[in-house]
Amino acid sequence: MSITVLGVNHRTAPLEVRERFAHAVGEVPQSLERVLAAGARGGVLLSTCNRTEFYLAEPDDAVPEAVWALLSERLGGAVGRSASEYGYIRRDRDAVRHLYRVSAGLDSMILGEPQIQGQVREAWDVSKPVAGPVLHRLFQSALLVGARVRSETGIATGAASAPSAAVAVAGKIFTQLAGRSALILGAGDIAELAATCLVAEGVRVTLVANRTYERAKAIAEELGARALPLDEAWDHFSDCDIVLSSTAAPHAVVTWDRVAPAIGRRGGRPLCILDLAVPRDVEPAVAQLENVFLYDLDDLQAVAAHAAAERRNDIPAAERIVTEEVERFWGWYGGLVVVPVLREFRERMEAVRAAELERTLRRLPHLSPEDRDQIEYFSQALLNKFLHQPTVALKEAARAGRGYGLLDALKRLFGLERRDGT
Amino acid sequence: MVLTTHFVALGLYALATVLVLAPFAGLRPAPRGLLLGVPIAGIAAHALGVMRLTPFMGVAPTLSMLALFLALFQVASEAAFRASAVGVFTGPLATGLIGLALLIGLVPEARPVAGRSPWSILHITISILGLAMLALAFIAAALYLLQFRELKAKRFGQVFRLFPPLERLDQLNHLSLVVGFPTVTLGVLLGFGVRYAGGVSVNAAQVVWGMLMWLVLGWAVGVRVVRHWAGRRAAFASIASFAAVLLVYLALKLTTPGTQRFL
Numbered sequence: 001m002s003i004t005v006l007g008v009n010h011r012t013a014p015l016e017v018r019e020r021f022a023h024a025v026g027e028v029p030q031s032l033e034r035v036l037a038a039g040a041r042g043g044v045l046l047s048t049c050n051r052t053e054f055y056l057a058e059p060d061d062a063v064p065e066a067v068w069a070l071l072s073e074r075l076g077g078a079v080g081r082s083a084s085e086y087g088y089i090r091r092d093r094d095a096v097r098h099l100y101r102v103s104a105g106l107d108s109m110i111l112g113e114p115q116i117q118g119q120v121r122e123a124w125d126v127s128k129p130v131a132g133p134v135l136h137r138l139f140q141s142a143l144l145v146g147a148r149v150r151s152e153t154g155i156a157t158g159a160a161s162a163p164s165a166a167v168a169v170a171g172k173i174f175t176q177l178a179g180r181s182a183l184i185l186g187a188g189d190i191a192e193l194a195a196t197c198l199v200a201e202g203v204r205v206t207l208v209a210n211r212t213y214e215r216a217k218a219i220a221e222e223l224g225a226r227a228l229p230l231d232e233a234w235d236h237f238s239d240c241d242i243v244l245s246s247t248a249a250p251h252a253v254v255t256w257d258r259v260a261p262a263i264g265r266r267g268g269r270p271l272c273i274l275d276l277a278v279p280r281d282v283e284p285a286v287a288q289l290e291n292v293f294l295y296d297l298d299d300l301q302a303v304a305a306h307a308a309a310e311r312r313n314d315i316p317a318a319e320r321i322v323t324e325e326v327e328r329f330w331g332w333y334g335g336l337v338v339v340p341v342l343r344e345f346r347e348r349m350e351a352v353r354a355a356e357l358e359r360t361l362r363r364l365p366h367l368s369p370e371d372r373d374q375i376e377y378f379s380q381a382l383l384n385k386f387l388h389q390p391t392v393a394l395k396e397a398a399r400a401g402r403g404y405g406l407l408d409a410l411k412r413l414f415g416l417e418r419r420d421g422t
Numbered sequence: 423m424v425l426t427t428h429f430v431a432l433g434l435y436a437l438a439t440v441l442v443l444a445p446f447a448g449l450r451p452a453p454r455g456l457l458l459g460v461p462i463a464g465i466a467a468h469a470l471g472v473m474r475l476t477p478f479m480g481v482a483p484t485l486s487m488l489a490l491f492l493a494l495f496q497v498a499s500e501a502a503f504r505a506s507a508v509g510v511f512t513g514p515l516a517t518g519l520i521g522l523a524l525l526i527g528l529v530p531e532a533r534p535v536a537g538r539s540p541w542s543i544l545h546i547t548i549s550i551l552g553l554a555m556l557a558l559a560f561i562a563a564a565l566y567l568l569q570f571r572e573l574k575a576k577r578f579g580q581v582f583r584l585f586p587p588l589e590r591l592d593q594l595n596h597l598s599l600v601v602g603f604p605t606v607t608l609g610v611l612l613g614f615g616v617r618y619a620g621g622v623s624v625n626a627a628q629v630v631w632g633m634l635m636w637l638v639l640g641w642a643v644g645v646r647v648v649r650h651w652a653g654r655r656a657a658f659a660s661i662a663s664f665a666a667v668l669l670v671y672l673a674l675k676l677t678t679p680g681t682q683r684f685l
């Protein structure tokens with residue numbers, strides 16, 4: 001019996017490789033079915049933009065090969081390397097620890113990021129029909145560990161990514177973001193991503209302005225906003241609360257001359273300008289205007305880095321919780337494995353005792369029934385004495401999370417392999 | 423009893439101050455329940471002591487009452503505005519004022535010739551309440567300017583993380599001013615009533631300077647309410663007016679030293 005994880009993540013594979021391994025929800029059952037067919041009792045596939053990992057219960061020796069073959073097919077020879085060259089394998093306690101660290105955000109690109117918790121839950125939900133009881137318990141506990149680490153440590157505090165830093169900065173200007181109006185300049189992916197973060201906080205995107213009107217219209221429709229050409233945006237600096245700029249312009253498009261008159265009409269209300277473009281869209285001089293708070297990508301990354309540094313202080317505390325929970329799980333798992341093997345062991349020894357007793361008594365027909373009972377009692381007592389210490393030791397080892405190694409030895413020494421159904 | 427409750431309040435205010443300041447020293451922020459509970463317990467003990475101080479004679483009881491109102495506003499700011507940073511100022515101030523009151527001596531050195539009338543006590547209570555509100559407006563304005571400076575300078579340290587949003591501080595400043603000024607006005611009117619009813623004698627310099635300060639405070643409220651000043655300008659006006667009040671008070675105390683009377 002064992003738990004194994006095979007996979008790749010942001011530390012072992014570049015983005016162009018990881019995006020080929022990423023599975024859509026609809027693809028998960030098919031891939032799992034194929035891997036389980038190579039010989040495993042249960043499986044869960046966790047696939048995000050930063051990792052693709054197969055968690056497997058009791059995998060046969062052929063399973064890793066099946067996993068790497070499946071992933072290599074997705075590479076399609078594009079990078080000229082096998083998937084296994086990007087991958088890693090963790091077994092037993094290390095596999096449990098790995099999942100707990102993943103769920104807690106300790107293995108994330110942005111330390112402590114909360115999205116992974118939802119992704120672990122989704123992976124578990126999608127894989128439930130083939131997960132099996134051990135992985136079911138493992139994933140259930142992983143979610144609890146993630147929640148515990150986040151509540152008992154500061155690993156998830158602060159804004160540790162640029163879009164969340166944008167939200168944090170705006171949140172330090174306005175009492176609440178819900179109901180604020182935002183103007184989006186540019187229609188690139190970064191603007192859209194940051195706008196999504198703001199919308200999640202209740203900000204209303206009212207206008208999307210872009211040099212290409214059609215593109216502005218497409219994004220505006222997605223966000224429930226009005227589209228307008230870029231040149232008509234300047235006047236709206238008087239009435240919005242947040243401006244999010246990410247155009248592809250090679251020079252600053254938001255200049256003092258263009259926006260100062262509109263900002264002058266704000267009556268002192270604060271304006272938060274988030275410039276996510278590289279090169280910058282907003283002329284630095286705009287920040288000199290009264291009650292204008294201008295932040296570019298470097299500033300937001302500084303906020304994120306600050307939060308990440310704060311989070312790093314909490315890594316030891318988070319790791320302690322993970323270690324504690326791994327031992328708890330392993331104790332449960334060890335106990336789960338010990339019971340059927342011990343039963344099998346006792347049955348095997350009892351069968352040997354009964355057979356030897358019968359053979360001995362056949363050779364001693366002159367014995368009275370009382371003597372025969374005495375001999376049977378003796379054999380029973382001897383067997384119990386012999387089995388007592390190994391039984392106690394195994395149960396104690398299982399409780400302490402060390403049962404698996406002893407159990408393996410027991411199975412090999414007494415030839416119990418394949419007879420306990422494992 | 424008076425001293426015991428004041429010492430209990432002093433200890434609890436000091437603890438509340440430590441809890442507020444702890445995150446600025448890089449420690450984990452205290453739970454909100456504790457941030458509210460500790461000063462509330464201090465206020466309860468303090469209120470018991472202050473109730474036994476009437477009639478308010480001398481500087482010490484007045485300082486004690488001012489500390490009580492500041493602690494009260496600290497709790498109210500946290501409860502209503504989630505502005506625990508207000509405690510950065512009110513915490514040490516309330517602790518210091520109550521400590522000073524204990525040092526000066528809460529039993530007046532000079533016994534009054536005649537006891538205070540209820541109107542006189544009401545005048546003192548309302549005036550101190552108004553003064554505490556103006557102090558809160560000053561604190562909110564100071565926090566606003568600190569946070570404003572950090573945001574403009576793109577410094578994302580402890581102030582950025584632990585201070586409330588600018589807009590909330592502006593709202594707190596606005597509310598404190600528009601409630602505090604009428605309260606002070608009521609206190610001044612009651613003071614006139616008490617004086618002309620023959621309760622307490624007040625010299626002309628105090629009346630003139632008091633009226634001048636009332637006008638300065640009125641200007642700070644006026645620019646907010648009538649001219650719709652907000653943000654940094656309003657914060658500066660609030661700080662300037664409160665600073666003027668403090669300076670005039672100190673000047674008057676220097677001309678008539680002693681601890682027998684607050685003014």
